[in-house]
Amino acid sequence: MYISAQRVRSPSTGQHGVNLFAYLHGPAVAGQLPLPEQNPGTLVWFDTSRLAPPGNDVLSYLDVVTYDGVPLDEIRQYLAALKHTMAPGANPTVMQWGPLWIRYGLVLPGIPWSTELGALAGHLVMRLPPGLG
Amino acid sequence: MNPRTRRPLDSSFRPGYTHPAGSEVILLEPLDQERRVWMVELRVPDASLEGGAWYDHAELSLNELDFRAEVEEDMRVAEGAELPKERPHLEDTTVARGSHELPRKAA
Numbered sequence: 001m002y003i004s005a006q007r008v009r010s011p012s013t014g015q016h017g018v019n020l021f022a023y024l025h026g027p028a029v030a031g032q033l034p035l036p037e038q039n040p041g042t043l044v045w046f047d048t049s050r051l052a053p054p055g056n057d058v059l060s061y062l063d064v065v066t067y068d069g070v071p072l073d074e075i076r077q078y079l080a081a082l083k084h085t086m087a088p089g090a091n092p093t094v095m096q097w098g099p100l101w102i103r104y105g106l107v108l109p110g111i112p113w114s115t116e117l118g119a120l121a122g123h124l125v126m127r128l129p130p131g132l133g
Numbered sequence: 134m135n136p137r138t139r140r141p142l143d144s145s146f147r148p149g150y151t152h153p154a155g156s157e158v159i160l161l162e163p164l165d166q167e168r169r170v171w172m173v174e175l176r177v178p179d180a181s182l183e184g185g186a187w188y189d190h191a192e193l194s195l196n197e198l199d200f201r202a203e204v205e206e207d208m209r210v211a212e213g214a215e216l217p218k219e220r221p222h223l224e225d226t227t228v229a230r231g232s233h234e235l236p237r238k239a240a
Contacts, residue, residue, distance in 0.1 A: 004231035007211070011220060021231040036233035046229040053230075058223035059216065061232040077163040080200035081171075083207070084148040085160050098162050105232070107223050110216040119211035122204030 001025065001070065002034070002041050003128065004063045005120040008056035016059065017050025018123045022132055024068050033065050033101050045129060059108045061092075062120035065101040072132055075100065079121040083114050146193055148173065158193065169195045 002023040009016035023041035025034045034041060066075060078100055086095055092105030104117055111119070146152050148160045148171075157176040164170045173193045178186050223235045 002231060002233075004233075006225065006232060006235075008225050009216065016216065019225070019229075021229060023231065036231060040231060040233050043229065043231075048229050053225040054227040056225045057221050058225055058232075058235055059221055061235070063232045073166060074163065077166060077200075080204050081148070081160055081163075083203070084200075103232070108217060108219065108221040111211045111214045115207045115210050115214075118204045118207030122201075122208040125201065125204055126208075 001068045001075075001132070002036055002063065002065045003075075003124055003132075004036075004061060005123050006061045007059040007116070007120065008051050008053070009059055010051055010056055015051060018120065019046070019048040019050055019053070020123060020127055021046045022128065026068065028067055033067070035065060035101065036063055036103075045132060047127060057108070059110070060106045060116050060120060061104070062117070062124065063103040064124065066099045070099050072128060072130065076125045076128075079125050082121045083118040086117060088113050146173070146175075146191075148193075148195075161190070164192060169200075171195060 002025070004021045006019050007016060008019055021043065022045040024044050025039065025041040028034055064075070064079065078098055082102070085097055086093060086102065086104065092103050094101075094103045096102070104120070106113055106116055146156070146158050148158045151157050155178050159174040159176065161172045161174055164172050171193050173191055175189045175191055176186050177189065222237050224238055226234055226236060
């Protein structure tokens with residue numbers, strides 16, 4: 001499973017919002033998480049109602065990869081607590097935490113690093129559909 | 134390696150903060166959803182040890198700390214933030230895609 005949150009801004013109106021995407025992979029080899037650039041999986045759900053693509057500026061993004069069978073409730077627990085664990089490093093910052101591979105990029109600083117991490121994680125926690133996975 | 138124990142911690146321990154006694158709390162994994170109990174790692178400074186610290190595992194109940202309320206507040210703050218007018222180097226794509234295919238704009 002690969003889920004992604006992107007904060008995007010329209011270059012024409014200046015409006016910004018967070019779009020979400022979810023992909024599934026099917027059975028995976030234990031110990032080998034399917035990383036997005038190698039195997040993004042199949043897009044099964046998205047919510048771009050905040051600002052329809054294409055052509056928007058991407059201000060920040062949060063990518064999370066795990067196995068399809070990991071319960072969404074468990075993923076939500078990790079994500080809600082993410083800002084207490086992830087520390088600023090390279091940009092993007094990449095870490096493995098429990099069953100999750102996580103990548104957070106703050107492309108255009110403006111919102112504080114930790115606040116934006118919490119906000120993107122919050123959009124995933126609150127808006128992902130219950131049946132995912 | 135120190136022996137690892139599972140013992141409950143009192144509410145003065147918090148992730149991301151250093152306990153007055155010097156212990157650093159690192160979240161490891163959620164153990165219980167409803168009671169919000171986490172397995173945590175404690176890093177306890179001890180200058181007499183190689184590496185300068187010893188480590189222990191413990192259970193930490195975070196009933197007084199509502200992670201979801203925190204991220205909701207972050208969402209609210211981010212929505213209202215005044216952003217720089219400059220344009221970043223990434224843009225989204227013609228179809229709904231995750232971050233693995235974000236194109237870079239020409240410099």
